[in-house]
Amino acid sequence: MNWKNRLRCDETAAWPLLQAHARTFRQDASSFDLRTAFAEDDQRFERFSQDAPYVFADLSKNLIDDRAQQLLLQLARECGFEAHREALLTGEPINTAEQRAAWHTLLREPYAPGQETASTSIRAEVAASLADMLNFADAVRADSRITDVVNIGIGGSDLGPRMAAQTLRTAGATSGPRVHFVANGDGHEISELLPSLKAASTLFIVVSKTFGTAETLANAKAARQWFLADGGSDVARHFVGVTCNTSAAGEFGISRVFSIWDWVGGRYSLWSAVGLSLAVAMGSAGFRALLAGAHAMDQHFANAPLETNLPLRLALLDIWQCDFLGLSSRCVAPYHHGLRRLPAYLQQLEMESNGKGVDAHGRRLAFPTAPVVWGEAGSNGQHAFFQLLHQGPGVTPVEFIAVREPAHSLQAQHRTLLANALAQARALMIGQSSDCGHRHFPGNRPSTFLLLERMDPASLGALLALYEHRVFSSGSLWGINSFDQWGVELGKTIATDLAPRLTSGDTAGLDASTAGLLKRLGGS
Numbered sequence: 001m002n003w004k005n006r007l008r009c010d011e012t013a014a015w016p017l018l019q020a021h022a023r024t025f026r027q028d029a030s031s032f033d034l035r036t037a038f039a040e041d042d043q044r045f046e047r048f049s050q051d052a053p054y055v056f057a058d059l060s061k062n063l064i065d066d067r068a069q070q071l072l073l074q075l076a077r078e079c080g081f082e083a084h085r086e087a088l089l090t091g092e093p094i095n096t097a098e099q100r101a102a103w104h105t106l107l108r109e110p111y112a113p114g115q116e117t118a119s120t121s122i123r124a125e126v127a128a129s130l131a132d133m134l135n136f137a138d139a140v141r142a143d144s145r146i147t148d149v150v151n152i153g154i155g156g157s158d159l160g161p162r163m164a165a166q167t168l169r170t171a172g173a174t175s176g177p178r179v180h181f182v183a184n185g186d187g188h189e190i191s192e193l194l195p196s197l198k199a200a201s202t203l204f205i206v207v208s209k210t211f212g213t214a215e216t217l218a219n220a221k222a223a224r225q226w227f228l229a230d231g232g233s234d235v236a237r238h239f240v241g242v243t244c245n246t247s248a249a250g251e252f253g254i255s256r257v258f259s260i261w262d263w264v265g266g267r268y269s270l271w272s273a274v275g276l277s278l279a280v281a282m283g284s285a286g287f288r289a290l291l292a293g294a295h296a297m298d299q300h301f302a303n304a305p306l307e308t309n310l311p312l313r314l315a316l317l318d319i320w321q322c323d324f325l326g327l328s329s330r331c332v333a334p335y336h337h338g339l340r341r342l343p344a345y346l347q348q349l350e351m352e353s354n355g356k357g358v359d360a361h362g363r364r365l366a367f368p369t370a371p372v373v374w375g376e377a378g379s380n381g382q383h384a385f386f387q388l389l390h391q392g393p394g395v396t397p398v399e400f401i402a403v404r405e406p407a408h409s410l411q412a413q414h415r416t417l418l419a420n421a422l423a424q425a426r427a428l429m430i431g432q433s434s435d436c437g438h439r440h441f442p443g444n445r446p447s448t449f450l451l452l453e454r455m456d457p458a459s460l461g462a463l464l465a466l467y468e469h470r471v472f473s474s475g476s477l478w479g480i481n482s483f484d485q486w487g488v489e490l491g492k493t494i495a496t497d498l499a500p501r502l503t504s505g506d507t508a509g510l511d512a513s514t515a516g517l518l519k520r521l522g523g524s
């Protein structure tokens with residue numbers, strides 16, 4: 001099957017079979033129960049868990065059985081998933097709304113000069129661009145005059161590098177100048193940071209694929225104004241840009257530009273020059289290790305049989321939970337302090353990619369797509385919202401992420417942390433019967449457990465690539481274009497209209513609520 005003619009999940013023969021099978025999972029006494037499933041099958045853990053590069057995954061505590069798994073695999077095959085995956089990995093224009101590829105995997109593919117293939121020149125270009133970016137990063141690290149680096153960007157130009165830099169700092173894999181991140185259009189964020197810096201020893205990296213994002217331009221202008229007021233004179237040396245739009249960066253006064261390709265989507269751009277601040281934080285060797293870890297996961301995704309293809313298995317589980325069990329949210333609980341921004345990163349990756357109500361042809365979908373992703377680092381979450389997960393009226397699948405080796409020497413404390421992650425997953429599943437209502441835990445609540453041996457650049461690269469491919473896979477089967485984001489545009493247009501009205505007080509044509517609020521907010 002050609003990827004362009006692929007089927008949507010609800011057009012397959014597997015779809016109604018899955019609907020019928022899901023009815024046996026309804027929440028009553030005769031329905032599927034995890035405790036019974038484990039009691040009746042001593043191989044359940046082995047069959048619903050697997051290794052992938054750098055990641056071990058246990059899916060066995062989910063509300064899924066062999067028949068559901070088989071039907072979901074049938075659904076993937078019927079949809080033409082393999083052809084679509086091939087198109088992703090070979091740079092076909094799968095972002096059909098914008099007629100371009102989504103070829104982030106190329107950014108982490110090792111390049112051996114002299115390979116003669118049809119796409120040699122783009123591969124050579126990618127390798128040269130990476131080398132240029134990493135040379136610059138290493139030079140910044142070696143320059144004792146630069147003590148602080150500030151990444152100014154938002155969305156994909158912030159979330160990935162910020163989360164990865166934070167994770168690897170906690171893991172002890174960063175060094176060199178202090179790296180800061182400013183994203184928020186709210187001027188409080190940059191205003192809080194700037195007074196702690198010195199113009200002469202600060203490098204600003206302005207990251208914007210379009211170089212047209214209002215928040216980023218506002219923060220970049222504020223930074224330049226502060227830089228000049230603090231005695232800085234050489235804007236060209238202290239401001240560099242990462243963008244597709246080199247002319248707009250030039251107009252801003254930035255001459256050193258690291259360009260990216262239009263086929264690198266914002267939320268998939270960490271691997272490109274968008275990761276410059278991260279490369280400064282960990283050096284070229286660390287950045288290359290991150291790419292190598294992601295590439296290992298790419299290879300797994302490309303070559304592992306569908307039955308043991310971890311990104312696909314997780315995507316099929318998402319579809320099963322979302323479309324057949326009616327579970328519309330997923331809690332991510334990383335039991336690693338470094339991964340505390342992972343839920344925020346995943347919110348963009350998953351919800352901006354797959355939060356769509358129409359398919360790639362613009363036809364309305366009659367089934368739910370991306371679940372709401374939310375979460376907090378363990379064990380903090382246990383003392384906040386886990387109450388709801390254990391005893392709330394609804395069911396929310398939880399995704400635990402644990403790292404076996406800590407980067408600190410508090411071994412006993414780490415064992416306690418791991419015990420807590422295991423305990424939460426087990427408690428959700430086994431529950432506890434009690435005649436006293438508020439002590440009763442229903443149990444049979446699903447969770448997935450992802451386990452890394454240690455946190456280092458390669459493991460993190462693999463984990464993030466795993467999530468990227470999972471999102472591609474579920475989006476592919478839902479029939480949607482995971483690489484556009486038209487849903488962010490309307491609010492931007494309305495904000496552009498409202499901004500001058502806050503000063504003028506003009507409320508013509510506005511609804512009464514917006515007009516009333518505008519009058520209260522205006523004039524400051």
Ligand SMILES: O=P(O)(O)OC[C@H]1O[C@](O)(CO)[C@@H](O)[C@@H]1O
Pocket residue numbers: 154155156157207208209210211212213216266267352485488
């Ligand atoms: O890198 P840019 O062009 O500033 O865009 C930032 C972010 O804004 C969005 O376009 C959404 O508004 C994201 O997709 C993107 O990651």
